Structure formats: structure tokens, C-alpha cells
Amino acid sequence: xxxxxxxYFTYPSGVEALKGVSLTIRNGEFVAIMGQxxxxxxxxxxxxxxxxxxxxxxxxIDEVETxxxxxxxxxxxxxxxxxxxxxxxxxxxxxxxxxFALRNFGFKENVTKRRVTWALNLLGLTxxxxxxxxxxxxxxxxxxxxxxxxxxNPKILILDEPTIGQDYQQKEKLRQFILQMKAQRKTVxxxxxxxxxxxxxxxxxxxxxxxxxVADGEARKVLTNLxxxxxxxxxxxxxxxxxxxxxxxxxPKNIIDIYEAQGILLKFxxxxxx
Amino acid sequence: MSVFDGLRFRRVYSPIHNLDPxxxxxxxxxxxxxxxxxxxxxxxxxxxIMQIPFVVLAGVKREWLRSMxxxxxxxxxxxxxxxxxxxxxxxxVAQSLENAVAMTLRFIVLVESFSIFFLTTSPDHLGxxxxxxxIPYEFCFAFTTAVxxxxxxxxEAQTIMDAQKARGLELERGNFLKRIRNYIPILIxxxxxxxxxxxxxxxxxxxxxxxATKKRTNLYVLKMHRGDxxxxxxxxxxxxxxxxxxxxxTIPSLNELFRSLF
Numbered sequence: 142x143x144x145x146x147x148x149y150f151t152y153p154s155g156v157e158a159l160k161g162v163s164l165t166i167r168n169g170e171f172v173a174i175m176g177q178x179x180x181x182x183x184x185x186x187x188x189x190x191x192x193x194x195x196x197x198x199x200x201x202i203d204e205v206e207t208x209x210x211x212x213x214x215x216x217x218x219x220x221x222x223x224x225x226x227x228x229x230x231x232x233x234x235x236x237x238x239x240x241f242a243l244r245n246f247g248f249k250e251n252v253t254k255r256r257v258t259w260a261l262n263l264l265g266l267t268x269x270x271x272x273x274x275x276x277x278x279x280x281x282x283x284x285x286x287x288x289x290x291x292x293x294n295p296k297i298l299i300l301d302e303p304t305i306g307q308d309y310q311q312k313e314k315l316r317q318f319i320l321q322m323k324a325q326r327k328t329v330x331x332x333x334x335x336x337x338x339x340x341x342x343x344x345x346x347x348x349x350x351x352x353x354x355v356a357d358g359e360a361r362k363v364l365t366n367l368x369x370x371x372x373x374x375x376x377x378x379x380x381x382x383x384x385x386x387x388x389x390x391x392x393p394k395n396i397i398d399i400y401e402a403q404g405i406l407l408k409f410x411x412x413x414x415x
Numbered sequence: 416m417s418v419f420d421g422l423r424f425r426r427v428y429s430p431i432h433n434l435d436p437x438x439x440x441x442x443x444x445x446x447x448x449x450x451x452x453x454x455x456x457x458x459x460x461x462x463x464i465m466q467i468p469f470v471v472l473a474g475v476k477r478e479w480l481r482s483m484x485x486x487x488x489x490x491x492x493x494x495x496x497x498x499x500x501x502x503x504x505x506x507x508v509a510q511s512l513e514n515a516v517a518m519t520l521r522f523i524v525l526v527e528s529f530s531i532f533f534l535t536t537s538p539d540h541l542g543x544x545x546x547x548x549x550i551p552y553e554f555c556f557a558f559t560t561a562v563x564x565x566x567x568x569x570x571e572a573q574t575i576m577d578a579q580k581a582r583g584l585e586l587e588r589g590n591f592l593k594r595i596r597n598y599i600p601i602l603i604x605x606x607x608x609x610x611x612x613x614x615x616x617x618x619x620x621x622x623x624x625x626x627a628t629k630k631r632t633n634l635y636v637l638k639m640h641r642g643d644x645x646x647x648x649x650x651x652x653x654x655x656x657x658x659x660x661x662x663x664x665t666i667p668s669l670n671e672l673f674r675s676l677f
Contacts, residue, residue, distance in 0.1 A: 192577045212580045221581040227611070228571070229578040231603035241600070245583030275607065289582065 142168055142203055143189055143297065143328070149197035150184055158184040160352035161198070168296070169326040171319065173339045173360070176349035177374045182332045183224075185349070186299050189330070190219040202297075217246055220295030224302040226286035230274040235266060238274050239289045246293055260292040263318075279306045297328040304335045316342055340364060340378035340397040348373050365395040431473035431535045435643045436544040439532055442650045446528040449657045455666045456517040458657075463520055465653075466527050475534045482530040486523065494519040509670050538562045547637050553626075560616070568609065575604045 143166040150159040158181045166172055174182045187193040188200045191207040200207045202215060223229060232238040239260050243253040261267045264284045269277060274285050283306060290298070304312050319342065322329050333339060339346060339360055346363040348356035350373045356363045363369065365381045377385065377397075384396045392409060396402050431439075450462055470479045497518045501511030542559035546552060576586070579600045586597050660666070667675075 187577070190581055192580060211585070213583045213585050216581050216583050221578075223574070223578040223581070225574075227608050228575045228604055229582065229600075231600045231607075241584075242582035245585070293583075 142166065142201075144201040144204075145185075145188065145198070146201070147198040148185075148188060148195040148200060150181075150188070150193060151196050158352055159188075159195075162352070162354055163198075164347065164354060164357065166328060166330065168328055169323065170328055171323050171342070171344040172328075172330045172347060173342070173344045174330065174332045174347045174349060175334070175336075175339065175373070175375060180349040180373070181352040182349055183301055184352075186221070186301065186330060186332055189297070189299060190221050191215040192221075213245070216242075216295075217293070218295055219297045219299065220290040220293070221299045222287050222290045222301065222303065224305065226274075226279075226282040229286055229289070230282060233273060234271050235261070235269045235274050235277075235285050235288075236271065238285055239292050242289060242293055248293070256292045256294075260288040263291065264288045265314075280308065280311055283307065284311075295327075298322060298330070300329070300331045302333055303331055304333060304338050312338060336364065336375060336378045340380065341399075343398065348375070361395050361397050364397050427474060429473045429535070430642055431469055431531075432537075433640075433642065434535075434646055435637055435639055436536045436540045437548065437637070438639075438643045438646050438650075439536060440544070442646055443528045443532045445650045445654050447525060449653060450521050450524045452657055452661055453666070454514075454517060454521070456513050456520065456669050457666055457672075458660070459517055459520040459524060462524050463527065466524070466531060469531050473531065473535045475531070478534055479527075479530055482526065482534075483523070486526045490519050490522055493522050510668070513669055543633065543635060543637055546631075546633065552631055564609075564612075568605070571608060572601065572605055575601050578604075 143164075145162055145164050148159050148162045149157070151157045162181075162185060174185065176182050184193060188195060188207065189202065191202075191210065191212045194200075194208050202219060207215060230238055232241060236257055239257045240253050243256055248256065258267075261270055264287060266281070266284060266288060269281065269285075274282060277285065283303075287300070287303070303315055307315065316338070319329050319331075329344075331339075331344075343360045346356070346358065346360045347354055348363055348369060355373060356366065356369045364375075364377055365385065367377065367385065370377055376382075380399060380402045381395075381397050384392055384394055384402065388394050390409070392405060396405065446462065446466070450459065453459055453462075470476055494515050498511055498515035501514050502508065504511075506514070538559050541562065542555050545555040545558060580586075584597065584600055587594070589597065
């Protein structure tokens, strides 16, 4: 469980990035944090594994205050995949890259091997086992970074902009994978600008604006609330846009799911047809 | 990274910021030379204090203090080595102390003046100064680009450190050799991305026809103003005084001064 209590954070440069953020994320929740650039999304999630410590307020991970333990200790339970894979890849082979964290955490060599194989398999990277990560394409490097974190099976998984540079098929795989994590009662937090992806996943959405949380709720509620979305400079998902514009036909406004939309439209057309 | 903070330029306007970078550079070199000429404590103290009005006038006190703090570690090492060697070399305590303080202060004066220069001179200005002293444009460009990317690189190093810490890397763990090895996961991504970025920069430059015209003209041309002339005068004054003092006067050590006073 993640518990942030009135968190303020000011960077050494004097920029106040968080201005009193309070939230609770229960185990097994799937949360998407959204907001325009500079809203404080990444700053907030960096507090969840102790990379940043609040200047005021508290962050508790499973009832432990983040100021009391090292990043490495927290990282054992909180996996954090950074936005740019090039900021972490350094090994000669993909296999070593994935084993890096496992060795840091002191896993036994035979366990490490098994976990690496498992993670390679999970993300469809088995054929690149002995390849240098620098030889891979952008999307593949991103998956290596993800695999290198998943390998130690953290309870909480934070993904910073996971959909950037991924084609539709990979995005769909990512979605399936997140749902799978959710089924295993793992907490997944994504930081993203990708409204369509969020609309498809339908998680709990936290909307941030200038260091504060301005909306917190189901995706279908937050992503169809035009007033708040405009404030946070976010365009609603396409399905929501259609339904918002068709609202004078008596159709519901809070629709973001394609299949739900299809059902409603079909029913509407059947009623209209003579 | 705090040393870099002391060298990072921020766009503000002050009489010092508006000075011609060439003159400022000559001034810094003069201070540098004077600091090397004198090994005695007294002139170095004067030299140190003389820089403070510049800092105040430029309004960069906070950043300057930060760079001083960044230099503190090296300064301590310089102080200790000098003191230990002088002391065990057979000098008395007071004398070796004075000598060590003087050497440390010399280092601090050098850092101080360079920090003032970089804090008050924008990279663009610096490039302009180089160009207008007829250095080939390729070299000026390489130089300004390098300066321009120092803060970017520092920031990137921080992100990489965060990313590796999130994967359980503990930089402060293990013995000396292990600690050095701990930096490999940080250095490799840093170097790789620097190379990648330089290639991208080269491509972007090519696509914008870099070097298409041999003769370049500048939008801004550096001109000397009254302030610059004042600084020239100050620089000449400092140099002349320093040379005169060095050649014709003996400088008392602080120890002797105190002894003659009491």
C-alpha cells in the first residue's frame, strides 16, 4: 500500500514541484497518473521508491516511511521502469542486463538464471538473449528495460510513459500484461500522456495540475469531465469526444469503451430505424 | 554536481554581465597570473577579498557560494597535503600552517575567479567573443557546444543514477575498488547517450546547411563600453601593482607581522 500524506517537494533549483499531495493506493490497484508536462507526475512517482524524499509531509510504503530506508531496500518491493531505456542499459548482453538487478538484490545464481529466462519469455525477447541491448530497436530496448525490472517480481510496479515508441500491437500486449499483473494482485502505476491507452485500460485516473491532484476517480468519470480535462490541457479520448458531441440525442456522456459505445449506438440506431 | 552549479550561467542583467567577455577573460587571466606569482598569504588574502565586490555587483552570491562549497573538498585536500609535508619537512607549526593556508587560498582564488567568469558570461556571448577574435568558426562552435552541454550532461547523469538505483545499485557499498566498479552502470549509458546525441546533433546541423557559407556575419557585434574600459584600467592596475610589489618589496609573513605587533 502506498500512502502519501500532504507531500510537498521543492527541487534544489527552487522549483516547487509538489504542493500538498495526499493519496492512498491500495494493493492490487491499477492507477494512471496523467497531466501536462511539468505537472509533477514523475516527481510524485519518484517518491514511491524513495528516489526523492518529501521536503514536507510523509510517504509510507507498506507502513514504512521512505525517509527511513534506502532506495535499494524500497526497490525490492517497488519496481520503477524509467521513461528512456537508454538511461539504464549498459550490459554486454540482454541476459546480463536483466540479471543486473537480481545480482544487486543478492539472488542465488540458479534463481537468477530461472528468473531471467522467465522475464525474457514474458516479453518475447528470448531470441535476443545473447544480443547487445544497444543493437536492438527503440521499442525492444524499452521491453528489455521492463524485463529487467519485472525479473525480481516487485509487488508494486511503476511505469513512466510505457507506451511511447511502441506500435499498436506492443501496446495491446502491454495492456494484457498489466491486466495479468492486476489479476496477480500487484499494484501497477503508469505515468502517461496516452489518453487512448488509458481509455482502453479503464484504470483509476489521477489528474495532476501544477503539483496538485485535481481529479481522482474511475477513468470513465475523469476522462469525460470536460471542465477538469480542459483545465489540465488533456483532450478526451475519441470515443468520449463523439459521445460528448452527440449528447443532445439523449445518449450518455460518460462512455470511453469502444465495445460499450458500439452497443449503445447499435441500440440507438435500431430504435430509430423504422 | 555542486561544482557545476557554480559554473552554470543564469540569464540576469547586471553591470558585470554586460561587460565584454574578452575583457572579463583577460581580467580572470590576470588574477590567475597574480595568484601564481605570489605564494605568500597576505597578497592572496587581498586577492580573495578583491573579487567579492564583483560577486555582489553581479548578484550571483548564492551560486557563487555553492561553487565555493563544491571546491571545499579539494581545498581541504590541498590544505592537508601542504600542511603535512611542510610540517614533517622540518618547519615550525605556525609557519607550515600559514604556508598551507596560502596554497589553499591560491586554489580558492582560481576557482573563485573562474566561477565569476562563467556565472556572468552567457555561452552565446563567449562564442561571440571567440569568433570576433578571429578563431575559426568550427573551433568556436565546438567550444560553445561543449559548454552548452555540460548542464545537460550533469542532469542526464542524475537521471541515470536514479534509474540504476531503482534497480538496486548501491554506489556507496563495498571497498574502494568495488566502489569504482559501481560507477560502470552509470558511465556506460552516459557515454553512449553522449555519442548518440553528438551524432544526432551533427545530422541536424547538416540538414540545416551548416557551413554552407564561408563568410559568416553576426547579428550582434561586441563593442567596448565605458565599463569595459574601467575593467581594463583595473586589470592593468592590478598587474602593475603586483609586478612592482613582487620585484621591489619583500612581503612580510603574517607570523612576522603578528610578532612585531605584540
